Amino acid sequence: MRLPVLRSGVRWKIAIAITAVGALTAAALSLVVRNAAQVSMLDNAREVQMERVRTAQRYFEPPANQPARTQARLNDPALPKELQQLMKEKRRGTYVEDSGGTPRIWAAVPLSNGDVLSLQTGISPSSRTILKDLDRALIIGSVSVVVGGGALGVLIGGQLSRRLRKAASAASQVAEGQTDVRVRDAIGGMVRDETDELARAIDALTDALNARIEAERRVTADIAHELRTPVTGLLTAAELLPPGRPSELVRDRAQAMRTLVEDVLEVARLDSASERAELQEIALGEFVTRRIAALNPDVPVHVVHESWVSTDPRRLERILLNLLTNAAKYGKPPVEVTVEGRVVRVRDHGPGFPEALLREGPSRFRTGASDRAGTGHGLGLTIAAGQARVLGARLTFRNVEAGPPPSPEEGAVVADGAIAVLWLPEHAPTNTGSFPMLPLDDGVRDKE
Incomplete structure (x- = not known):
């Protein structure tokens, strides 16, 4: 079972990568800054709390024994266990208690008479405001980093993707036979990568x-x-x-x-791509009927509807001759020719074209066999395809399917004849006197 293929462009891959890195970096830095700010604020609050409890200690230590003017309490039962342990060791200390998401700062000192003096307060409103402002600033900064990173990724990836698309387009033109195209000139740009x-x-x-x-x-x-x-x-x-x-x-x-x-x-x-068509206006149906009658009078021609075309009669006759010769040599009668507008079809009732020709197009210097069993064709179809390119036309090949094989062991669908279709162009001639030449591999298979 083939797994589905996920297709995406280089632009979006780079953009997603930069955005992801930016998001992770912003999140990590935000957490570090937030934690550092909170720790620093709590440390400062603990120092202040310790100073306050030490100040209160002077009111409770003998010989002063004055009335308490602070919020400090003696032997507070709510004193955290960590501070209770320090008091048993006769050591003063501070502790941050998280009560429902709001931290409370404890400070405690042991008195000389064995009592414990403690003081507790929460985070001041100004500190909470500072933390909220810091959170808001970190969120805005992180979002800005992510958005900016994504935009930068799209810009960089788009530039690279555009160059790659230009290179692919130029390479395709080279593959189509435009040998004067240079990929380096097509991509352009000042950057060298x-x-x-x-x-x-x-x-x-x-x-x-x-x-x-x-x-x-x-x-x-x-x-x-x-x-x-x-x-x-x-x-x-x-x-x-x-x-x-x-x-x-x-x-x-x-x-x-x-x-x-x-x-x-x-x-x-x-x-050599130096051939040029000598164009003339002809009635396609009448021309094909007359030429087929001269080449092979036994082949019927059916004109569905007439059409005037601008083409080279000599080259068109050469194509028809090669198609008829191929059909007579490798196919079986009856051979039929149909003209419909600008389209000419030549059909025989033989075993059909071999799969190699349907897949790759005509190949030169390959001898044919009377049964078309895979040894291929000679130069006839190669010349016909070449002359069609000079005319700016397409020459396609397909088989007529007669139905499934009698048994699974006999192979694929049985062919009931081969059809060669010549598609004459509708475009006006070029300045050179010829239609634009199409590449050999363009349209060698009839998909209809």
């Missing part, structure tokens, strides 16, 4: 990956370009062979190699 170190590390990683990808792309393009001439010569030479089965096999393999070389070159051009 760990966020800047993280940004520099991401930028260095981006530069290294870009350099490696560019090197691999150039190697692939150079190899394909160097192969084009000998493959063309091989295909020409194969045409000169005498008729026969061996000659047909040679020509077939030579043509397959030439197609592979052209596809590799096209993939390299798409990876």
Whole structure:
């Protein structure tokens, strides 16, 4: 069982931490100050009380034996036991008695005749007022410290959180293919902290990956370009062979190699992000119907409603060709094409796309299998996805679920065909003459 995940921002974590520390510090200091003030006040009251009882002692000690003019009492039965013990030892002393939350100060001295003279008073009203004022001041100070600490935590945490969000946004743009974005420039600021170190590390990683990808792309393009001439010569030479089965096999393999070389070159051009669409206004339904009839007359086209779009007809035709070829090679008939507004759907009734393609999107240089059982696809869908990005469109993939498996041992839901959906954009062209290019991973799965 998975435990619930509590999500909170860095800003609030820092604010809560500073507020908690401030609250604990304020509470501890308040208790210390309050206790110290009360102890000092009680010590002073005990000294005063002792002076008063010693003054009263002169009226009771012989030979004076004058009438008492003080509040002192002889042999008070309410004398605390602690003072009674001191009196037995012939020692004078003071004692603070807590009676119902109000402390009372006792002072007692032993007389020469064996009697005990004692005096008791409570805390003076002025002292109680001072303690109340001190409590009020400590409470106000503690609340101010907590509120100020919380505000400071929000300010500091907000600044750090804002920098981290900018770094995450810039990193996401890099992941989407905008290789010119730099995380360090995105976060900005004059302060240098760990966020800047993280940004520099991401930028260095981006530069290294870009350099490696560019090197691999150039190697692939150079190899394909160097192969084009000998493959063309091989295909020409194969045409000169005498008729026969061996000659047909040679020509077939030579043509397959030439197609592979052209596809590799096209993939390299798409990876370079230098391709631009030559836009034209076309009626999408009429265009798809006409092109599908030329590519494969057996595939029916259903136009739900017509829509005019601004796109590149050559690239759109290339996408349709690759989708139809993929459906015919890996799916099962009937293959159906539906045009609804700016959306074109190509469906077959085969075993569906493999989970790896639905999860990760098309992958280049992977050969397909007639049963789509997990060996993947070749360059066809990769080129189609790349051409869709040049058009500013999205190419998504999903399977049609036929229902649950006959038995639990047979696995997950059975697929009843694969659907490739091309979503043409509604936005106006950019200044470069092309729609904004979308990243490869954006919308490779159809969630509808």
